[in-house]
Amino acid sequence: MTDDFEVVSTDLAHMARLALLERSTDVRLFAARLVRKYRKTHPEIASELEKYLRVRPERGFSPLRDSTATAPAGTAETTSSPQDSDSRLSLLRTEDRSGAVTEPILAPALREMIDQLLKERSSAERLASRGLVPAGSAIFVGPPGVGKTLTARWIASQLGLPLLVLDLAAVMSSYLGRSGTNLRSAFDHARRVPCVLLLDEIDAIAKRRSDESDVGELKRLVTVIMQEVDEWPSTGLLLAATNHRELIDPALWRRFDLILEFPLPGPEEIQSAIERFAGRDGHEFGPLMPVLTSVLAGISLSDVERAIHRIRRGLALGRQLPADLVEDLMRETARPADRRSRIELAIRLSELGAISQHRVSELTGVSRDTLRKYQRDGGPEKPRDER
Ligand SMILES: Nc1ncnc2c1ncn2[C@@H]1O[C@H](COP(=O)(O)OP(=O)(O)OP(=O)(O)O)[C@@H](O)[C@H]1O
Ligand SMILES: [Mg+2]
Known part of the structure; x- marks a missing residue:
C-alpha cells in the first residue's frame, strides 16, 4: 500500500511539474503512459485519464506533424490526430475503447479466418521460428451492413489495441493536391502507435474518379496507398473495407495479405x-x-x-x-x-x-x-x- 502511494505521488509530482512548465505535449505523453501503467492496477484512474486525453485541446495546441516529429516510437497515441490544414478536419478518428465491443455474428468460414488472423498475432514467435510473419493487412469486402466495420472494431478490441479509422472524405476534403500529403501524415501517425488502422470505405477514392480532372491526382493517391500498404509494419494491423470490389485497383487489391469476403447472412x-x-x-x-x-x-x-x-x-x-x-x-x-x-x-x-x-x-x-x-x-x- 505504501509502495503504491509512493508510486502515485511520484507520478503526481511529475505531472504537476510538466503542467506548470506548460509542456502540454509532454503532459499528454505522460498521461498516456499513466493510462497504460494504471490500467490493470487502478482502472478507474486509467479510464478517467483516458477520457481527458480524448478531449481535443483548444486552439494553440501544436498540430500533429509538429508534435509527432519528436515523439518517440510507441508514444504517438498521445499526440493529437493529424488534420487537413485547410478544413481542420481530423484525418484519423480514434474509436472509443471504453465500451465492450459486441462480437460480430459471422458465417463459420469467415469466422475461422478471423480467428486465425487473431491467433497469428498472438503466436508471432512461433511463426518467426519458421521464418514467417503474421498477416499484417486484410481487406473486407461485402455488401453494406454485414458487419465489416463492426468486425474491425472487434478485432482491435480482441487485440487490446485502439482502432484508428482513416477518414478518406477528410483526406480528400480540401483541394486534391494535398491529399497525398494528408494520407502520408495519417499513415505516419498510425505507424507510430500500436493500433489497428482501418481504411473504411476505401472505394471512396475510386468513386471520385468520375470527375475527369481529378483522375491523375486520384491515381497518385492510390499509388500512395499502395506504397503505404507495402511499408506497413507487420507489428501493426491494417484493415480496409469496401462494398465495391470492382472499384478497387487490382494492384492495390493484391497488396493485402488477406481478402475476407463478408456474405449476406444465412x-x-x-x-x-x-x-x-x-x-x-x-x-x-x-x-x-x-x-x-x-x-x-x-x-x-x-x-x-x-x-x-x-x-x-x-x-x-x-x-x-x-x-x-x-x-x-x-x-x-x-x-x-x-x-x-x-x-x-x-x-x-x-x-x-x-x-x-x-x-x-x-x-x-x-x-x-x-x-x-x-x-x-x-x-x-x-x-x-x-x-
Ligand atoms: N455480422 C454482424 N454481427 C452483429 N451485428 C451486425 C453484423 N452486421 C451488422 N450488424 C449490426 O449492424 C450495424 C452496422 O454494421 P457495420 O457498420 O459493421 O456494417 P458494414 O458492413 O461496415 O456496412 P457498410 O459497408 O455500410 O459500412 C452494426 O453496428 C451491428 O449493430
Ligand atoms: Mg462499414
Whole structure:
C-alpha cells in the first residue's frame, strides 16, 4: 500500500511539474503512459485519464506533424490526430475503447479466418521460428451492413489495441493536391502507435474518379496507398473495407495479405441475430423464429437489427405479435424472389394461425390453392423438392 502511494505521488509530482512548465505535449505523453501503467492496477484512474486525453485541446495546441516529429516510437497515441490544414478536419478518428465491443455474428468460414488472423498475432514467435510473419493487412469486402466495420472494431478490441479509422472524405476534403500529403501524415501517425488502422470505405477514392480532372491526382493517391500498404509494419494491423470490389485497383487489391469476403447472412446467422437483438423480449420472439428467419432472409444484419428493434418498440407500445408486427415487417422487406421460398414463407405465416389465409396469400403472392396443396402434402419441407 505504501509502495503504491509512493508510486502515485511520484507520478503526481511529475505531472504537476510538466503542467506548470506548460509542456502540454509532454503532459499528454505522460498521461498516456499513466493510462497504460494504471490500467490493470487502478482502472478507474486509467479510464478517467483516458477520457481527458480524448478531449481535443483548444486552439494553440501544436498540430500533429509538429508534435509527432519528436515523439518517440510507441508514444504517438498521445499526440493529437493529424488534420487537413485547410478544413481542420481530423484525418484519423480514434474509436472509443471504453465500451465492450459486441462480437460480430459471422458465417463459420469467415469466422475461422478471423480467428486465425487473431491467433497469428498472438503466436508471432512461433511463426518467426519458421521464418514467417503474421498477416499484417486484410481487406473486407461485402455488401453494406454485414458487419465489416463492426468486425474491425472487434478485432482491435480482441487485440487490446485502439482502432484508428482513416477518414478518406477528410483526406480528400480540401483541394486534391494535398491529399497525398494528408494520407502520408495519417499513415505516419498510425505507424507510430500500436493500433489497428482501418481504411473504411476505401472505394471512396475510386468513386471520385468520375470527375475527369481529378483522375491523375486520384491515381497518385492510390499509388500512395499502395506504397503505404507495402511499408506497413507487420507489428501493426491494417484493415480496409469496401462494398465495391470492382472499384478497387487490382494492384492495390493484391497488396493485402488477406481478402475476407463478408456474405449476406444465412439462416443460422439471422437466427442468432434475432436472438441477440430481441434481448429481453426474447420470449416473445421464440415462437416466431421460423417465420422471422424466412421474412428476413436476404437482408443484412444491420437491417435485421433495425427490423427487430422496431418490432420491440411496437411491443413496448402495446402492439401485438405476431399479426400486426409481422405484417408491418413484410411490407418493408422484399418478397422472396423465388417461388420455393415464397411458398415456404406462406406456409410458415399460415402456421402462426394469426393471419388469415387470404392475407397470407396477398402478402406472399402464393395462391390459397397452392398453399392448401402444400399444407396437405406435408409442410414446408415439401416445396424444396420442387423444380
Ligand atoms: N455480422 C454482424 N454481427 C452483429 N451485428 C451486425 C453484423 N452486421 C451488422 N450488424 C449490426 O449492424 C450495424 C452496422 O454494421 P457495420 O457498420 O459493421 O456494417 P458494414 O458492413 O461496415 O456496412 P457498410 O459497408 O455500410 O459500412 C452494426 O453496428 C451491428 O449493430
Ligand atoms: Mg462499414
